[in-house]
Each structure stands twice: as C-alpha cells, then as structure tokens.
Amino acid sequence: MASRSTAPEKRPGFFAQLRSLFTFTKAEFSWLGWALIGIVVLGVAIGLLIGFLIPPVAVWSVILWALTGLMFGILGAMVLLTRLSTRAMYKKLDGMPGASGHVLSTSLGRNWVASDMPVGVNPKTQDAVYRVIGRGGVVLVAEGSRGRLTRLVNDEKMKVQRVASGVPIQVIYVGHGEGDVPISKLSSTIKSLPKKVDRTTMAAVVKRVDSVSQSVTSLPIPKGVDPMRARAPRPR
The missing domain is CATH 1.10.287 (Helix Hairpins)
Incomplete structure (x- = not known):
C-alpha cells in the first residue's frame, strides 16, 4: 500500500x-x-x-x-x-450569480460578519439575498430582479426583526438600475453606513439571527460561472 x-x-x-x-x-x-x-x-x-x-x-x-x-x-x-x-x-x-457573496466575504473586514452563502435563494431564477451584520446594523444584500426579490427580502427582514427588535435593517439591491448599487461599490457602501450598535449588541445579534436562520447549504448551487474563478491572484 x-x-x-x-x-x-x-x-x-x-x-x-x-x-x-x-x-x-x-x-x-x-x-x-x-x-x-x-x-x-x-x-x-x-x-x-x-x-x-x-x-x-x-x-x-x-x-x-x-x-x-x-x-x-x-x-x-x-x-x-x-x-x-x-x-x-x-x-x-458583474452580473455573475454569487458575485455579491464573494465580495461580502472577502472585502468587508473584521467589523462586519458576512458569508459567501445566501440566506435566501431561488434556484430557478438565481435570485439571492445575503445578510451582513455589523456596527451599522443588519444589511440585506439582494442580488437579482427587484420584483422577484420582494418575498425573499421580506422573509429575511421578518426573521431579523423577531430576534433583533430595534436594530436598523438596510436593504441594498445590487445592479445598475435606479437606486441600485454596482458590485464595485458594494463593499464601500456598506462600510460607509453610520455605526448604530455597539460591539456587544452586534455579537448578540449575530448569535440570535444565526439561531433562527434556516440553512441553505443543502440547496443546489445556481448554475453559472463560479465568481471565485474570476478573482485576481495577488502577489505575495
């Protein structure tokens, strides 16, 4: 052997x-x-x-x-x-399924808790909602068509409000339409949000929200180009 x-x-x-x-x-x-x-x-x-x-x-x-x-x-x-x-x-x-998750998980730093996996996803349309928690409160990042994302966004807002009452919730739509945020400015837009909660409250919100969130890791990954393959290698 x-x-x-x-x-x-x-x-x-x-x-x-x-x-x-x-x-x-x-x-x-x-x-x-x-x-x-x-x-x-x-x-x-x-x-x-x-x-x-x-x-x-x-x-x-x-x-x-x-x-x-x-x-x-x-x-x-x-x-x-x-x-x-x-x-x-x-x-x-830009325009790839999962692009928002990649940016959120690699570009926000330690002041925000995020994941490259969505908290809500529609496998058929590839629309997805990502959640970020930090000193600015809870940010829901919606990727896809606004009309189809309404239900996913509202469901996630209700989850957060049940366990984190009083914590501000922001919704950001990624795209190029009116009121949307381009993927290139997603990280800077979130970082620029004013601080609304202290670190202790932030940690408590992370635990509470995670406890009621349903895992979506078992859902099939939407078909499309893997955004990780588009990441530019950095010299060390």
Missing part, C-alpha cells in the same frame, strides 16, 4: 503570481504592458534628471538617483497593476 505524501502543497512563487496577475488584468486592459513600462521609464528619467540638477554632479550620484527613480517607477507600476486588477475583477464578477 502506497504511503501518503506529507509534503505540503507547493504554492506559486512571487513571480508566478505576478505573471498571473498581469495576464488576468491585461485581458481587460490591453494597454497595460505599455503603461507599466512607461511608468518605470518615467521613474528612471526623473531620477536621472534629479541626479544632473543637484550638485555636485558625479557619476555615482547620477547612478544612485537613477536607481532610486527605478525603484519608485517599479512601485508606481505595482500600484497601477493592483488597482487595475481590482477593476478587472469587478468587471468579471
């Missing part, structure tokens, strides 16, 4: 992840390569200019300033790549 390997799974190296990030982002922004090269060249040029302008002008001084400009150019290129990869990720996620 073959023995099982105990060696840990080898993770991609920094440059492999960086290459994957570049490939992922370039698929949405074809001009990315030229922009990154331009930023690095501009950084070196500024460094050389400073080296020639600041006396005394010496070879070692010019070289040091050029290297400094190169480092700042690389840093600027990395910042641009990171920001564009985030925009590319949101473009890929």
Whole structure:
C-alpha cells in the first residue's frame, strides 16, 4: 500500500503570481504592458534628471538617483497593476450569480460578519439575498430582479426583526438600475453606513439571527460561472 505524501502543497512563487496577475488584468486592459513600462521609464528619467540638477554632479550620484527613480517607477507600476486588477475583477464578477457573496466575504473586514452563502435563494431564477451584520446594523444584500426579490427580502427582514427588535435593517439591491448599487461599490457602501450598535449588541445579534436562520447549504448551487474563478491572484 502506497504511503501518503506529507509534503505540503507547493504554492506559486512571487513571480508566478505576478505573471498571473498581469495576464488576468491585461485581458481587460490591453494597454497595460505599455503603461507599466512607461511608468518605470518615467521613474528612471526623473531620477536621472534629479541626479544632473543637484550638485555636485558625479557619476555615482547620477547612478544612485537613477536607481532610486527605478525603484519608485517599479512601485508606481505595482500600484497601477493592483488597482487595475481590482477593476478587472469587478468587471468579471458583474452580473455573475454569487458575485455579491464573494465580495461580502472577502472585502468587508473584521467589523462586519458576512458569508459567501445566501440566506435566501431561488434556484430557478438565481435570485439571492445575503445578510451582513455589523456596527451599522443588519444589511440585506439582494442580488437579482427587484420584483422577484420582494418575498425573499421580506422573509429575511421578518426573521431579523423577531430576534433583533430595534436594530436598523438596510436593504441594498445590487445592479445598475435606479437606486441600485454596482458590485464595485458594494463593499464601500456598506462600510460607509453610520455605526448604530455597539460591539456587544452586534455579537448578540449575530448569535440570535444565526439561531433562527434556516440553512441553505443543502440547496443546489445556481448554475453559472463560479465568481471565485474570476478573482485576481495577488502577489505575495
């Protein structure tokens, strides 16, 4: 009987992840390569200019300033790549079933309790409602058609109101219609909500709501592209 390997799974190296990030982002922004090269060249040029302008002008001084400009150019290129990869990720996620759950579970931080699994879902239409609990109260994030989501949203509001009376409940519809919030602004919209409850109350609400919520993990996952596959890999 073959023995099982105990060696840990080898993770991609920094440059492999960086290459994957570049490939992922370039698929949405074809001009990315030229922009990154331009930023690095501009950084070196500024460094050389400073080296020639600041006396005394010496070879070692010019070289040091050029290297400094190169480092700042690389840093600027990395910042641009990171920001564009985030925009590319949101473009890929926009309109996908489960996109809201992915954003909620990865982008809100420790001040909010969220899950990538919906608390209410219609397998036929792929409409879903997600719940987030934090210092701003309870936020219900509705993904799908507003008309079809009415019942799912009302059912979840009733659950929360039964066990957390007085805690503010906000409903956010994800989409591009009037009053909707684009998926790219979902995280920032929730984080900007004013704080209404303290941490003790928040913890109590989480326990109470979880105790009455029906599990939907046994429901079939709606067909569609897995939003996790659209997540941009980040270099470590």
